[in-house]
Amino acid sequence: MRTELLYLEDSYIKEFNATVLEVKDNGVILDRTAFYIGGGGQPYDSGSLFFGGKECKVVGMRREDALHIIEGPLPSPGEKVHGIIDWDRRYKIMRTHTSVHVISGVAYKDFGVIITGNQLYEGRARIDLSFENMSKDLALQIIEESNKVIEKGLEVRWYYITKEEFERRPELKRVNPRLYEKYERIRVVEIVNFDLQADGGTHVRNIKEIGKIKLDKYESKGRKNKRIYISLIP
Ligand SMILES: [Zn+2]
DSSP: OOSEEGGGTOTTOOEEEEEEEEEETTEEEESEEOSOOOBTTBOOOOEEEEETTEEEEEEEEETTTTEEEEESOOOOTTOEEEEEEOHHHHHHHHHHHHHHHHHHHHHHHHHOOEEEEEEEETTEEEEEEEOTTOOHHHHHHHHHHHHHHHHTOOBEEEEEEEHHHHHHOGGGGGSOGGGTTTOSEEEEEEETTTEEEEOOSOOOSBGGGGOEEEEEEEEEOSSSEEEEEEEEEO
C-alpha cells in the first residue's frame, strides 16, 4: 500500500492535506489519508475531498489499495486535496468499536465466552459469541458488567508488538490469530490493565468516552453460536 494511513497513529484526525497519487476506477489514491479503509468489522469512513474550489464525496473505500471511491468531480494526479471525514459518524463508530473490546474483555475474563466476530455500525454492533451455555440472561450480565468497567475510565493505547511477543500473549489468540500471523509487527489495542487485542481499527483514548451501552437483541444461531446486538445509549 502506497498510502500512509494516518488514523493508525492518531484516530482523532478529522481533516488532513494530501496529494493525489493516482486517479482510477472512479476514485483516487492519496499519499496519505485519515479515511478508514474498512475491515475487521469496522466500516470505511465517508466524507469529502476539496480541491481547486470543488468538492467531491467519498462514498466508499477499497481496502486493498486505499482507493477513495468518489461521487462528483475527480481531482487530477498530483493535485493537492483537503480531506474532511464525517466525524459524527466516525466518532460513534469509534465509541462502538472500543465498547466491543470492553465487552470482549468482560466476556473472556469473567465468563470464558469467546467473541468470534463482530460488525460495527454507527452507534451499534452485532457480536457473535461462542459459548455452549450462553443465555440472554448471561448476555445481560456481560453488558451490565461492561458498563461497570466503562465507568472506571481506563485509558486506551495502540502500538505495535513483534510476532514473538504476540506468540507469548495467549489472550491475543482468542480472535482468529491467522489473520495476524503473517505480519512481522502486529498492531495491538490495549485497554490499560484490562484487555489487549490485535486490531487495525480506530478507538477512543479513554473508555469513558463510550458512555453507556445496552443489549438490544439476543439470538441463538446454534448450540454454541449466539449473536447479540448492542447499541450506545445516546
Ligand atoms: Zn477491534
